[in-house]
Amino acid sequence: xxxxxxxxxxxxxxxxxxGRTLLSDFVRNNLNLTGTHIGCDTSQCGACVVHVNSKxxxxxxxxxxxxxxxxxxxxxxxxxxxGSLGTVQQAFQDNHGLQCGFCTPGMxxxxxxxxEENPNPTETEIREYLEGNIxxxxxxxxxxxxxxxxxxxx
Amino acid sequence: MSDKGIGASSKRREDVRFLSGNGKYTDDxxxxxxxxxxxxxxxxxxxxxxxxxxxxxxxxxxxxxxFTGADFAEVGxxxxxxxxxxxxxxxxxxxAHPVLAQGKxxxxxxxxxxxxxxxxxxxxxxxxxxxxxxxxxxxxIDMKSAVAGGTLVHDxxxxxxxxxxxxxxxNKEAVDEAIKNAHHVTSLELVNNRLIPNAMExxxxxxxYDASNDESTLYTTSQNPHVIRLLMGAFxxxxxxxxxxxxxxxxxxxxxxxxxxxxxxxxxxxxxxKLKVPxxxxxxxxxxxxxxxxxxxxxxxxxLALDENGMFQAxxxxxxxxxxxxxxxxxxxxxxxxxxxxxxxxxxxxLIYVNVKxxxxxxxxxxxxxxxxxxxxxxxxxxxxxxxxxxxxxxPIEIRRKNFIQKDEFPYATPVALEYDTGDYVATMxxxxxxxxxxxxxxxxxxxxxxxLLRGLGINCYIEACGIxxxxxxxxxxxxxxxxxxxxxxxxxxxxxxxxxxxxSHGQGHETTFPQVIADMIGISEDQxxxxxxxxxxxxxxxxxxxxxxxxxxGAAMVRATEKIIAKAKKIAAHLMEASAEDIELKDGSFSVVxxxxxxxxxxxxxxxxxxxxxxLDQLEPGLEETAFYDPAxxxxxxxxxxxxxxxxxxxxxxxxxSFAATDDFGNVINPMVVDGQxxxxxxxxxxxxxxxxxxxxxxxxxxxxxxxxxxxxxADDLPNFVVDHSCQTPCTHNPLGVKGCGEAGAIGSPPAVVxxxxxxxNKGGYNVSHIDMPLSxxxxxxxxxx
Numbered sequence: 046x047x048x049x050x051x052x053x054x055x056x057x058x059x060x061x062x063x064g065r066t067l068l069s070d071f072v073r074n075n076l077n078l079t080g081t082h083i084g085c086d087t088s089q090c091g092a093c094v095v096h097v098n099s100k101x102x103x104x105x106x107x108x109x110x111x112x113x114x115x116x117x118x119x120x121x122x123x124x125x126x127x128g129s130l131g132t133v134q135q136a137f138q139d140n141h142g143l144q145c146g147f148c149t150p151g152m153x154x155x156x157x158x159x160x161e162e163n164p165n166p167t168e169t170e171i172r173e174y175l176e177g178n179i180x181x182x183x184x185x186x187x188x189x190x191x192x193x194x195x196x197x198x199x
Numbered sequence: 200m201s202d203k204g205i206g207a208s209s210k211r212r213e214d215v216r217f218l219s220g221n222g223k224y225t226d227d228x229x230x231x232x233x234x235x236x237x238x239x240x241x242x243x244x245x246x247x248x249x250x251x252x253x254x255x256x257x258x259x260x261x262x263x264x265x266f267t268g269a270d271f272a273e274v275g276x277x278x279x280x281x282x283x284x285x286x287x288x289x290x291x292x293x294x295a296h297p298v299l300a301q302g303k304x305x306x307x308x309x310x311x312x313x314x315x316x317x318x319x320x321x322x323x324x325x326x327x328x329x330x331x332x333x334x335x336x337x338x339x340i341d342m343k344s345a346v347a348g349g350t351l352v353h354d355x356x357x358x359x360x361x362x363x364x365x366x367x368x369x370n371k372e373a374v375d376e377a378i379k380n381a382h383h384v385t386s387l388e389l390v391n392n393r394l395i396p397n398a399m400e401x402x403x404x405x406x407x408y409d410a411s412n413d414e415s416t417l418y419t420t421s422q423n424p425h426v427i428r429l430l431m432g433a434f435x436x437x438x439x440x441x442x443x444x445x446x447x448x449x450x451x452x453x454x455x456x457x458x459x460x461x462x463x464x465x466x467x468x469x470x471x472x473k474l475k476v477p478x479x480x481x482x483x484x485x486x487x488x489x490x491x492x493x494x495x496x497x498x499x500x501x502x503l504a505l506d507e508n509g510m511f512q513a514x515x516x517x518x519x520x521x522x523x524x525x526x527x528x529x530x531x532x533x534x535x536x537x538x539x540x541x542x543x544x545x546x547x548x549x550l551i552y553v554n555v556k557x558x559x560x561x562x563x564x565x566x567x568x569x570x571x572x573x574x575x576x577x578x579x580x581x582x583x584x585x586x587x588x589x590x591x592x593x594x595p596i597e598i599r600r601k602n603f604i605q606k607d608e609f610p611y612a613t614p615v616a617l618e619y620d621t622g623d624y625v626a627t628m629x630x631x632x633x634x635x636x637x638x639x640x641x642x643x644x645x646x647x648x649x650x651x652l653l654r655g656l657g658i659n660c661y662i663e664a665c666g667i668x669x670x671x672x673x674x675x676x677x678x679x680x681x682x683x684x685x686x687x688x689x690x691x692x693x694x695x696x697x698x699x700x701x702x703x704s705h706g707q708g709h710e711t712t713f714p715q716v717i718a719d720m721i722g723i724s725e726d727q728x729x730x731x732x733x734x735x736x737x738x739x740x741x742x743x744x745x746x747x748x749x750x751x752x753x754g755a756a757m758v759r760a761t762e763k764i765i766a767k768a769k770k771i772a773a774h775l776m777e778a779s780a781e782d783i784e785l786k787d788g789s790f791s792v793v794x795x796x797x798x799x800x801x802x803x804x805x806x807x808x809x810x811x812x813x814x815x816l817d818q819l820e821p822g823l824e825e826t827a828f829y830d831p832a833x834x835x836x837x838x839x840x841x842x843x844x845x846x847x848x849x850x851x852x853x854x855x856x857x858s859f860a861a862t863d864d865f866g867n868v869i870n871p872m873v874v875d876g877q878x879x880x881x882x883x884x885x886x887x888x889x890x891x892x893x894x895x896x897x898x899x900x901x902x903x904x905x906x907x908x909x910x911x912x913x914x915a916d917d918l919p920n921f922v923v924d925h926s927c928q929t930p931c932t933h934n935p936l937g938v939k940g941c942g943e944a945g946a947i948g949s950p951p952a953v954v955x956x957x958x959x960x961x962n963k964g965g966y967n968v969s970h971i972d973m974p975l976s977x978x979x980x981x982x983x984x985x986x
């Protein structure tokens with residue numbers, strides 16, 4: 046076991062982990078931030094996307110120890126300071142961009158990273174950016190619409 | 200469109216918790232002191248277990264317990280919920296389905312042993328140290344070979360045939376005769392490809408045992424916690440219902456795969472009782488591929504007889520349906536009552552005969568997946584109609600229109616036992632031609648040609664049957680369960696309402712849409728109504744959510760309970776206003792005496808019910824809480840017409856979906872936004888089946904497509920935006936909301952549209968191809984082109 050320290054959603058946190066502990070497991074199990082979901086074991090589904098130093102990362106592709114000293118944002122850190130839904134989150138609700146909600150945290154984190162890189166993406170650019178996030182419920186139609194709405198609202 | 204209540208696109212309240220990371224899925228639950236389970240699963244498709252040595256594993260760090268089949272020898276097997284009777288009046292073959300393998304494994308993934316340890320890593324490490332002396336046996340994978348004889352999946356059955364079902368058996372001779380004498384017969388052999396449902400949330404089960412009161416709790420990823428409690432309690436573990444609580448909290452998608460009672464649920468519940476510690480299992484995705492029930496997997500020959508005018512005369516089908524190695528909970532009903540009964544489609548075919556041979560193979564059990572039998576029926580029917588149109592030189596829309604059941608012919612009794620209550624197939628087709636801009640097709644095809652691409656248009660219609668019922672009928676057909684739904688409407692003292700439903704929401708949005716109905720009935724705000732579901736300890740016995748039944752059956756139960764509430768509330772209001780209950784009217788949350796200016800508010804009446812000082816206690820009980828169980832008189836019959844346009848690259852065989860349009864008649868619609876979303880998702884799954892998804896076993900029974908690297912589900916850049924419309928509405932005549940259900944339509948109606956479009960593209964491009972089996976991967980399309 047080793048100690049790892051990082052900043053998560055603006056707070057400094059540390060925990061005891063094994064070398065093989067993934068960042069996704071650290072966030073869920075050590076920090077009890079269960080909004081980050083695990084939908085596969087081959088880094089395909091994107092349900093576990095978080096931001097590490099402002100970049101979208103599938104948290105199952107990193108060991109917790111690799112995030113030592115990093116600044117991590119999870120879905121729990123995406124709300125406005127008053128606790129209301131942030132712009133991207135609100136756009137997903139307004140446009141029915143989610144159904145079962147399981148892929149949703151990863152979708153929101155990817156969408157936010159896209160809009161950070163490209164504030165006015167085309168539909169094609171949105172669809173291509175979401176290549177790494179699988180949704181089984183929505184057919185993506187309303188996810189794309191949500192991200193377009195979030196871009197317009199920003 | 201309304202801005203509140205029925206017909207409003209109310210935003211989903213559950214989204215707030217899902218979007219903020221506060222959803223509570225089963226894996227988010229951790230019970231104090233819990234241990235972790237790892238299942239050692241078979242890596243061979245068929246084998247005899249000569250011995251299991253757990254000694255080394257038992258001494259490894261953190262191990263709390265190791266279980267093998269011997270520990271479950273006295274426990275009941277997993278039950279099948281539907282007994283099919285075959286053509287000869289015999290009951291289907293029903294082999295045992297053990298919780299842990301008893302002497303033999305029958306598919307890759309069959310659980311052999313389970314290790315419970317302090318951590319998942321320790322459990323996994325110990326499982327690797329278990330030594331299984333396995334004698335590998337030949338695997339039975341191909342269905343036709345399986346019934347031809349040879350290796351048996353279940354030695355005690357002496358055959359791999361589960362049943363040979365004929366429907367309607369009395370029609371068989373007349374159908375044979377009609378086909379023999381027909382002007383034209385179109386014949387088609389096809390495969391309905393095996394799929395893996397792949398809800399994004401893998402299955403989880405947590406067993407907990409409270410020794411102080413001898414109660415077990417199972418937290419599980421289920422679409423129907425009451426069904427699990429009944430099946431597992433009564434048939435597997437013999438735990439009476441009052442000592443067993445089943446909780447299905449937020450569930451991350453189901454699509455059918457979370458209906459069934461699975462071995463892991465029974466294991467965790469029993470292991471927790473034996474070890475006196477909470478026991479948690481979370482499936483990895485790789486594990487899900489070899490332990491979740493798969494879907495579809497039919498091989499069919501269909502023949503359609505037509506007269507000289509293109510009118511359908513008779514249909515005969517011959518289907519092999521894969522059951523996998525064991526009978527999953529509702530597996531047997533899917534190729535029979537959910538498939539054979541749908542073969543009339545939207546058409547007036549007078550004679551139909553369906554034969555289904557259900558077959559055991561050394562593969563994962565197959566059961567209901569979104570649509571369940573209805574996509575299989577629709578696909579073969581709509582494909583053979585398209586082929587017939589091409590053979591006869593008829594327009595694919597015209598041949599369908601000619602054979603439609605007409606609006607004034609409802610109720611319509613089909614030759615396969617259903618009575619459709621309402622529909623207007625001409626209207627949905629008219630609407631489709633409008634929204635899909637079919638008139639503009641030639642211009643678009645011309646643009647495609649300039650790019651060297653072949654453009655095709657695929658059309659099809661579908662009908663489905665939702666809210667399977669009534670219970671006494673399905674009982675006669677072999678169902679071992681009732682198919683009613685329940686609701687308790689609890690009015691709180693200050694007028695807010697808690698509805699406890701037996702339905703379960705795992706993406707459908709019940710928490711938002713059900714309150715819209717009650718708000719409409721009473722005239723209060725939607726946010727005054729709360730929906731409680733998913734916990735057997737605080738909801739009435741109900742059958743859960745599948746088969747697009749929730750609003751049609753569960754919604755109807757809620758309406759019935761609310762009607763009782765209103766009737767009682769009117770009596771209280773009448774007392775308060777010294778009037779007769781018959782003269783009381785409820786409007787906008789206020790009770791008034793007709794013809795007077797007297798009124799009393801909803802909140803005052805509710806408070807009076809719970810603080811009954813001025814109250815007719817000699818005539819009326821205090822309180823305001825009612826329960827209703829609703830058992831529908833018939834199925835509901837959503838129907839629609841779909842159009843898909845594709846571009847095919849003849850150089851590579853790659854298919855692109857250019858557009859997809861859907862018109863659906865769902866009857867009345869509670870929340871159009873939610874209904875649109877259900878159709879979008881269904882279409883995406885249907886397009887996935889048509890173009891990408893395929894669960895492939897090799898001849899040794901290894902699942903070749905066992906991860907997301909190999910099993911290709913549609914991603915955002917594989918799909919277009921969809922054009923959907925549900926303005927053609929013929930309300931259901933036999934439920935109080937006039938609703939039909941919308942959850943499965945997209946997945947039923949879309950595969951034939953896609954395949955018909957690709958074949959249209961190829962044929963218009965000069966390639967004489969009559970059929971390609973799904974999924975229409977580039978290699979399959981290229982091979983067909985280069986035949």
